[in-house]
Amino acid sequence: MAHAAHRSGEGPSLKFSALSVFFQGLRGNRDWPAQWRSPAPKSAYDAIIVGAGGHGLATAYYMAKEHGMRNIAVLDKGWLGGGNTGRNTTIVRSNYLWEESARIYEHAMRLWQDLSHELNYNVMYSPRGVMMLAHNHHDVQVFKRHVHANRLAGIDNEWLTAEEAKAFCPLLNIGRDIRYPVIGAALQRRGGTARHDAVAWGYARGADRYGVDIIENCEVVGIRRDAGGAVAGVETTRGFIATRRIGVVAAGHTSVVMAMAGVRMPLESYPLQALVSEPVKPMLNCVVMSNTVHAYMSQSDKGELVIGAGTDAYTSYSQTGGLHITLQTLDAICELFPAVRRMRMLRNWGGIVDVTPDRSPIIGKTPTPGLFVNCGWGTGGFKATPGSGHVFAHTVATGEPHPIAAPFTLDRFRTGRLIDEAAAAAVAH
Amino acid sequence: MLLIHCPYCDAARPELEFRYGGEAHVARPADPATVSDEAWAQYLYFRANPRGLHAERWRHIHGCGRFFNALRDTVSDRFVAVYEAGAPRPDAAETKR
Numbered sequence: 001m002a003h004a005a006h007r008s009g010e011g012p013s014l015k016f017s018a019l020s021v022f023f024q025g026l027r028g029n030r031d032w033p034a035q036w037r038s039p040a041p042k043s044a045y046d047a048i049i050v051g052a053g054g055h056g057l058a059t060a061y062y063m064a065k066e067h068g069m070r071n072i073a074v075l076d077k078g079w080l081g082g083g084n085t086g087r088n089t090t091i092v093r094s095n096y097l098w099e100e101s102a103r104i105y106e107h108a109m110r111l112w113q114d115l116s117h118e119l120n121y122n123v124m125y126s127p128r129g130v131m132m133l134a135h136n137h138h139d140v141q142v143f144k145r146h147v148h149a150n151r152l153a154g155i156d157n158e159w160l161t162a163e164e165a166k167a168f169c170p171l172l173n174i175g176r177d178i179r180y181p182v183i184g185a186a187l188q189r190r191g192g193t194a195r196h197d198a199v200a201w202g203y204a205r206g207a208d209r210y211g212v213d214i215i216e217n218c219e220v221v222g223i224r225r226d227a228g229g230a231v232a233g234v235e236t237t238r239g240f241i242a243t244r245r246i247g248v249v250a251a252g253h254t255s256v257v258m259a260m261a262g263v264r265m266p267l268e269s270y271p272l273q274a275l276v277s278e279p280v281k282p283m284l285n286c287v288v289m290s291n292t293v294h295a296y297m298s299q300s301d302k303g304e305l306v307i308g309a310g311t312d313a314y315t316s317y318s319q320t321g322g323l324h325i326t327l328q329t330l331d332a333i334c335e336l337f338p339a340v341r342r343m344r345m346l347r348n349w350g351g352i353v354d355v356t357p358d359r360s361p362i363i364g365k366t367p368t369p370g371l372f373v374n375c376g377w378g379t380g381g382f383k384a385t386p387g388s389g390h391v392f393a394h395t396v397a398t399g400e401p402h403p404i405a406a407p408f409t410l411d412r413f414r415t416g417r418l419i420d421e422a423a424a425a426a427v428a429h
Numbered sequence: 430m431l432l433i434h435c436p437y438c439d440a441a442r443p444e445l446e447f448r449y450g451g452e453a454h455v456a457r458p459a460d461p462a463t464v465s466d467e468a469w470a471q472y473l474y475f476r477a478n479p480r481g482l483h484a485e486r487w488r489h490i491h492g493c494g495r496f497f498n499a500l501r502d503t504v505s506d507r508f509v510a511v512y513e514a515g516a517p518r519p520d521a522a523e524t525k526r
Contacts, residue, residue, distance in 0.1 A: 255478035266474035268451070269503075313449040314431070317480045317503050322430045322444065357474045414470040 015120055035201060036208035041215050044242035045073045047396055048234055049249055050220050050257055052076035053085040054196070055374060055381065056249035057203035057214070058389020059396065064210035066390075067397035072212050075236060077219030081200030084251050087351035088382040089274050089296060089308040091287050093130040093191030095150045095157040100407040100419045101360060102153045107404050108387025112194060115386055121202030123194050124301065129286040130191030131160070131169060133336070135180040139292055143186040150188075160185045169286050171337050178335045180293050193287060193298055199385055223261040223371070231261065231370035247372045247396040252317065252352025254375035261368050265375070266413045267354045270311040271321040272379050273329075275348035279303030283339065293332035305340060307333060311353065311379065321350040353379050357413070359422035363392055363405040372396050373410065435489045436497050436511045442489070450486030452476050453498040454518060480504060484518045487511075 024032055047063065049056045052074045063069045076082075092112055094105035111118075112125050134140045143159065150157035162174040165185040174182045204214055215238070222235030223246065233242040250257045252269045280303050289296040294310040309329035312321050326348055334341050356362060356376035361384070363374045374392040377384060387404070394402035401409070412418055431444040458464040458472055477483070483503045488496045500509040500519060510519045 253480065255476075256480045259479075264471070264475045265478065266470075266476065268476055268478050313444070314485070314501075315478060315483065315503055316506055318506050324430050324445065413474045414466045 016122075035205045036214055039213045039215065041073060041075075041218060041236070041238055041241050042213065043240075044233075045213070046071040046243065047245040047247065048072065048241060048243045049074040049247045049396075050234070051083075051249040051251065051253075052080035052200075052204070052214055052216065053083050053249065053251060054081065054199045054203065054385040055085075055251075055377070055388045055392070056247075057081075057200055057207055058385055059247055059249060059374065059392045060212045060214075060389075061203045061207040061210070062390045062393035063397050064207055064212050067393060069397055070211040073241070074207065074212060074214045075218045075220055075234070075241075076214075076216050077237075079216050080204055080214060081197055084351040084353065084381065085196055085200045085385075087274065087349055088196055089298070089306050090193045090196045090300075090382060091130060091191070091289070091296065091298065091308075091380075092125065092127075092194050092383040093188050093287075094155055094383070095130075095146055095186065095188045095191070096421060097146055097149050098360075098419050098421065099153060101421055102150065102155055104361075104387055104391065104404050104408070105384055106153070106155055107390065108384045109190060111386035111390060113190075115194075115199075115202070119202035119206045121198060121205060123198045123202055125192065125194040126301075127190045127192040128298075129168065129187055129189045131165060131286055131288050132186045133165070133182050133288065133290040133292075134184045134186070135182065135290065135292045137183075140183055143184070147186055155188075156190055157186055157188045160187050169284070169288060171284055171339055172288065173336055173338055180290070180332065180335065182336070191287065193300075194382075195301075196382060199382075203389070220257060220260070223257075225261065225368065229368060231368060244370050245372070245396055246370060247374065247392060249374045249392070251375065251377070251381070252354050254354050254373065258366070258371075258373065261366075261371050263366050263368055263371065263373075265362075265373075266357055266410075267362075267376060268315045269317060269352050269354050270314075271316050271318055271350040272311045272353045273309040273321040273326055273348060273350045275307050275309065275326060275345050276300070277305040277307070277340070277343045277345050280305070280343070284337075288336070290332060290336065293329075293336075295329040295332040295336070297333055297337070304346070305343070307345075309348075311355075317352055319350050319352055353377075353381075355379070357422065358418040358420045360419040361388070361408050362410050363388065363408040364395055364401045364410060365399075366410055431506060431508075433487060433499070434508065434511050435492055435495075436513055437493045437495050438489065442492060446489060446491040448488045448490045450488055450496060452478075453484040453486045482509065486514070 094109040284299040287298040391402035391405040
């Protein structure tokens, strides 16, 4: 059976190794097999994940791998990894303020460290250091508080003076005469970047090898419930699919999907923009973030400068954003890195991010039996991808939240037990 | 950048003159002490966040300074109607152009 060969690691899904790369190279790279199947939807699954981004694919992967669920599907209205997974600025870090946040982001960080090996897929995790710049007295106080909180939690984060920041990142302008002078910085050395597309592809390939059906171009247009109110299946553009468990991992479109089951969410969706420059020789050795001026930048291995800008002021599903938002970011970038002033920007784009009132995610059960949700990662979900998928897989598979995910309930907005990274992280996170 | 029509100034102005105020017609419970936690959470945090027509508040902060409401399509970002604060949400069919 083609399927069996597929899973045994022979035939269609060749493992990546130095040897396979060498031999495929000799043959002009023409004979690489497809990395995952493209199956038609079955009439029923044990569980369905809505949204084939990094978080959704990771969820399916861990459900199959750690919870033995093989009869599951991941549905996406477009192509896998085509939403925020393909649109973010690829930054990975775990230096959040509150214990609950630190725990989940650190959980992700530990998974990042071994992810390429785990997936047999090079996700290009590069712990090159994430440096967050302080521009005023308030920034200094907030960042030092973060540094202390992180170190108490056993997470590396250190305070640098402006001169030390310059020594770590020579391109940085620490002149005192700029609009937002650099007073100091918080540095997480284990932070860095990972290749966003490879994360989605690696999880897709991994999930597929366990028999998970990844079904693209299959938009969920309704959620059917039984007489008792529990989920009974999803209506899609490719027909009805029965299931008793649905995990919604739809990022910016979560409110839309949840409304199909009559569940209102504490979410607002905003366009968040990013852009890349023309590729140049290696010039920037780390990730630099500035929350105050709302700009962050790193250099991809291809040589492009990857720049993150801010969100628009208003909710929107347009996947674009106002040019003035980008220009404000570029003004700041040009001051902080005068060397990039004459570079040309190649592309800019927007993704729709689902923002919660406390800027912390929602991972767990909903009032509708069988309906689970993993959302609210806002402007900073990429870094959490492996951890988010890992804990949400537990939630969907067992019906109860993973201990790390337990504080991130939907119910916290009723009880008032918010995890307020909004005040803690200012805007960018 | 959006071009927004202020119903008080009766003029189209660039978005930078305005501040976004979130979903419109979210009424504060008249007597907060008597509402349930669930209802209070709905008022404070839960939002429609629709893909499509959205009734929302804007404030012409660098102009007349006043609040008004607008109906905007959140996919195209096109404004369908603007109306004064306190006025009911216009019927979507009426505002089709």
